[in-house]
Amino acid sequence: xxxxxxxxxxxxxxxxxxxxxxxxxxxxxxxxxxxxxxxxxxxxxxxxxxxxxxxxxxxxxxxx
Amino acid sequence: xxxxxxxxxxxxxxxxxxxxxxxxxxxxxxxxxxxxxxxxxxxxxxxxxxxxxxxxxxxxxxxxxxxxxxxxxxxxxxxxxxxxxxxxxxxxxxxxxxxxxxxxxxxxxxxxxxxxxxxxxxxxxxxxxxxxxxxxxxxxxxxxxxxxxxxxxxxxxxxxxxxxxxxxxxxxxxxxxxxxxxxxxxxxxxxxxxxxxxxxxxxxxxxxxxxxxxxxxxxxxxxxxxxxxxxxxxxxxxxxxxxxxxxxxxxxxxxxxxxxxxxxxxxxxxxxxxxxxxxxxxxxxxxxxxxxxxxxxxxxxxxxxxxxxxxxxxxxxxxxxxxxxxxxxxxxxxxxxxxxxxxxxxxxxxxxxxxxxxxxxxxxxxxxxxxxxxxxxxxxxxxxxxxxxxxxxxxxxxxxxxxxxxxxxxxxxxxxxxxxxxxxxxxxxxxxxxxxxxxxxxxxxxxxxxxxxxxxxxxxxxxxxxxxxxxxxxxxxxxxxxxxx
Numbered sequence: 001x002x003x004x005x006x007x008x009x010x011x012x013x014x015x016x017x018x019x020x021x022x023x024x025x026x027x028x029x030x031x032x033x034x035x036x037x038x039x040x041x042x043x044x045x046x047x048x049x050x051x052x053x054x055x056x057x058x059x060x061x062x063x064x
Numbered sequence: 065x066x067x068x069x070x071x072x073x074x075x076x077x078x079x080x081x082x083x084x085x086x087x088x089x090x091x092x093x094x095x096x097x098x099x100x101x102x103x104x105x106x107x108x109x110x111x112x113x114x115x116x117x118x119x120x121x122x123x124x125x126x127x128x129x130x131x132x133x134x135x136x137x138x139x140x141x142x143x144x145x146x147x148x149x150x151x152x153x154x155x156x157x158x159x160x161x162x163x164x165x166x167x168x169x170x171x172x173x174x175x176x177x178x179x180x181x182x183x184x185x186x187x188x189x190x191x192x193x194x195x196x197x198x199x200x201x202x203x204x205x206x207x208x209x210x211x212x213x214x215x216x217x218x219x220x221x222x223x224x225x226x227x228x229x230x231x232x233x234x235x236x237x238x239x240x241x242x243x244x245x246x247x248x249x250x251x252x253x254x255x256x257x258x259x260x261x262x263x264x265x266x267x268x269x270x271x272x273x274x275x276x277x278x279x280x281x282x283x284x285x286x287x288x289x290x291x292x293x294x295x296x297x298x299x300x301x302x303x304x305x306x307x308x309x310x311x312x313x314x315x316x317x318x319x320x321x322x323x324x325x326x327x328x329x330x331x332x333x334x335x336x337x338x339x340x341x342x343x344x345x346x347x348x349x350x351x352x353x354x355x356x357x358x359x360x361x362x363x364x365x366x367x368x369x370x371x372x373x374x375x376x377x378x379x380x381x382x383x384x385x386x387x388x389x390x391x392x393x394x395x396x397x398x399x400x401x402x403x404x405x406x407x408x409x410x411x412x413x414x415x416x417x418x419x420x421x422x423x424x425x426x427x428x429x430x431x432x433x434x435x436x437x438x439x440x441x442x443x444x445x446x447x448x449x450x451x452x453x454x455x456x457x458x459x460x461x462x463x464x465x466x467x468x469x470x471x472x473x474x475x476x477x478x479x480x481x482x483x484x485x486x487x488x489x490x491x492x493x494x495x496x497x498x499x500x501x502x503x504x505x506x507x508x509x510x511x512x513x514x515x516x517x518x519x520x521x522x523x524x525x526x527x528x529x530x531x532x533x534x535x536x537x538x539x540x541x542x543x544x545x546x547x548x549x
Contacts, residue, residue: 011417016398026466030414033472037378054427056279057490058309
């Protein structure tokens with residue numbers, strides 16, 4: 001997913017952030033990279049992801 | 065600086081402790097030597113943000129008096145240490161390595177539990193150590209000075225517990241306490257040539273830390289030997305009513321479980337991490353030599369495949385970073401944006417825009433990646449990889465380049481693939497020195513085990529250190545920093 005600077009500007013304003021113009025592209029690249037990775041993860045693991053709950057791994061309950 | 069003083073400061077904490085216990089040296093001798101090294105070398109290294117020499121010396125004199133009177137508290141009594149400036153310690157500002165906070169906002173409300181436990185064990189806090197802003201990594205301009213690698217100051221000392229890796233490597237303290245969310249203890253341990261442990265999540269209280277990535281944050285020690293790490297963990301581990309995520313589980317006597325060999329132990333090299341495309345040839349060679357050493361000590365070593373390990377990197381960023389951003393958005397990012405380092409604020413801003421639906425899906429995927437790691441742990445006692453894919457690079461080459469859309473996902477993964485699969489899984493993982501690059505910069509071996517398997521990785525690391533001498537080699541700072549003697 002490739003987000004452009006205008007989309008980042010709107011999203012940032014929604015979060016109450018005033019990002020300087022010269023930094024919008026940096027943020028667009030970062031977020032686009034992560035969301036692109038997520039698309040690849042969905043392709044590879046999406047069906048299995050539907051079968052589990054999103055439980056944080058902070059109370060280890062394994063047999064260990 | 066005298067040779068005996070240098071030698072004293074480069075002994076392991078365990079060796080220093082034996083000399084203190086037998087009264088061959090006094091805590092005052094050790095403290096004076098440590099403070100002298102901070103005074104002499106930290107103008108260049110910038111490992112420390114705040115140091116209180118008067119308080120440290122007073123505590124050292126008190127420790128000397130107590131020990132002389134027969135009231136020896138144990139193997140940390142009289143040892144000087146520092147902590148990453150991301151945890152509170154009364155008497156020192158909590159700067160978090162940032163210019164975002166006003167001075168009154170840096171006043172610590174109480175001691176972090178780890179600081180309190182170490183004080184009760186007789187260890188002496190010298191001061192607070194330099195870090196990437198808020199412990200997040202990616203800092204471009206350090207308000208308290210650019211931290212530098214003691215083996216070559218032009219090279220990186222890693223992030224984000226940077227000073228906590230430099231200081232024990234430079235013999236400025238016996239040990240340090242860092243914080244590891246993604247790899248912030250193991251990276252500095254590896255780059256500076258010391259041992260660093262990320263404990264099982266919940267093993268060490270997080271109370272008194274300022275982190276905000278609750279699913280991944282851990283406090284852990286950095287020191288010059290695995291035995292030191294085991295001794296420190298005996299003190300700082302355990303449930304804490306102030307940390308609801310700390311685990312009510314007995315703390316083993318880790319130091320009693322170190323000796324022996326590796327016969328019968330099954331280790332596995334993680335193929336997708338150890339042999340990832342782009343790994344530096346010198347790292348690969350150093351790692352292959354380390355595998356041979358472990359094999360000679362009796363370990364059975366096989367390969368295991370974790371095809372989802374690579375996804376740990378974006379998944380950690382999409383979840384733990386989003387948790388962090390949700391806190392900062394309300395606190396400071398909206399109204400003090402300009403006071404953040406540009407590296408921190410752009411990363412936090414991007415994280416603050418991750419949709420909740422994506423966060424939910426990423427948390428589901430985290431469970432699956434973790435389950436794949438744990439499944440391997442059921443078959444093997446420990447998993448091994450190099451700690452970093454590159455030897456420490458020039459400082460200017462380590463700054464993250466956010467400049468285009470070509471191959472961004474593989475580049476993102478390569479930088480962090482050795483660390484994130486184990487932090488995402490919240491398993492214990494240790495970094496141990498495993499040699500040097502052609503330029504004389506440290507390389508490191510990483511050993512991970514199942515939750516609460518600290519004893520296993522201590523055994524592997526300790527046996528490896530008994531069979532090698534990498535951890536006994538230390539930088540000659542007058543030479544590397546070109547300081548006139």
